[in-house]
Amino acid sequence: MFGMDLPRQPLPKPGSHGPVGAVEAVGFPSPARDYYTGGIDLNRLLIQDRTSTFLMRVTGNSMASSGISHGDEIVVDRALSPRDGSVVIAVHAGELVIRRLMSHSGAMVLSSDEEPVEQSEPLTEATTIWGVVTRCLHHV
């Protein structure tokens, strides 16, 4: 049901005329049979809770020194609590923006890599933190 989940395909049975990707030989059972438990599943590894995880795409380069560049895809978990230093998605002027949450002279601010931390926007009651960025799929 979730957009990000592909159904897990069961191993094809020997001799089955499966679709493309059916790997088992018809003649001899594979010696790997009892060891093969499926490929690496990025959904399982990168997503802690699929109900709260969303994928987003970055536009702009103000987080480039943090390794998050224009065009990169990011994994965002809404259920995590942001900490000092977390990269977060915040709601700013009706728009979703990506910033680093940092403490600066006793207050929390939303900073980007480009502007000095003094000019960063202070975190107020009215600021909504949308989610916490857990991964960046950087295009190389």
Next chain:
Amino acid sequence: MAERIALVDVNNFYVSCERVFDPSLDGRPVVVLSNNDGCVVARSQEAKDLGITTGAPFFQVKQFGQSHGMVVRSSNYELYGDMSARVMEVLSRFGTWQEVYSIDESFLGVQGNPEQLGELASRIRKAVALNVGVPVCVGVAPTKTLAKFANHVAKRNAHLDGVCSMDSMDPQLVERIQSRVPVTDLWGVGARTGTKLAGMGVSTIADLKAADATEIRKRFSVVLQRTVLELNSIACIPHNEERADKQQIMYSRSFSSPVTTIEGMVEVMSVYAQRGAARLLSDGLWATLLTVTAGTNRFSSGEASFPSLTIKLPSPTQDPILLARLAVAAMREIMHQGASYVRGGVVLSGLQPEAGQAMLGVFDEGGAETHVGDVLGAVKARFGNKSIGLGSGGLAVEPDWSMKREFSSPKFTTEWADIPIVRA
């Protein structure tokens, strides 16, 4: 420890889904339109406050809405379906059982003393808001009917913070509310029943609660008798009743522009039959009957016509090729070249959970029941819904009769190209 039932539903579900990814919609009047952008099916509170009604034809409210800064969205079912699945999974973590009642509401089995139940309801509300980002209301009570009622109370009283657990309510207050709320606000009591009840002097929920259940059964139905019992805290509406025996799978839509040629309708039938077959496959069901339906425009000159034809399938099947072929053949039988069709549908019924004994005809090619359905499904899962299909059914370009969705937001959660953009 008491066993209770919680009814959780999302406030203004479609609008709330749109707002998760577009915060600029917060605080503004927003409406979501039905298929083909016909009429209003969902409204934000601000749109309700403007007096926009559900079911209002879009062309009637368009101008008024624009002058009040109203935002319009087409139904984005890909998004709503995905968000619904997320909500339901979060809810399932809180219940001893779950019965998903509709795209945005679910019954849950919950346990605890009055204090714990109230706390649990608040936790449910917070968890959905945190994980998925949409607001829910929670009603907790001893029966489904009362849980619906408690949810209704939670929704109408802002100070309750979206949560109403009947065990923590003052019984006198409950009585006062029930003697004010009209009986037609109850789950399962329609306008017609309401009129008939009013004739017997039953106009509020309290009136119905006090009514003689046996008498109600005689004059109305066992369904309304259950409602009376449930109002008196006797749980008698079974779980999953409506899901256990799914009667039919229907794929029927109105077109954005009329289809007038047999070729056009053949294309429609081919697509709908394949969608129906995909649902059979995902529900693990086999169909024994196939019905095709069509409808001409009611308002065009001449009588509207709604031809349909049901055929018995040669054997229980999920096979999209067979279903598409038969749907096309059946449609050729009933439609008239040149008539202007505005709706079409494929209904699969006589559903059963297994293929059963297939009758292999002498002239059937061996293995006619190929696993085409499985393969189509697998390819679609991997490469997207429009990557493969039969005939013209899988074209990446939407044919011009397909649903009109002029104001749709992107498929934020189900299409790689459509994921939300964040500004760095």
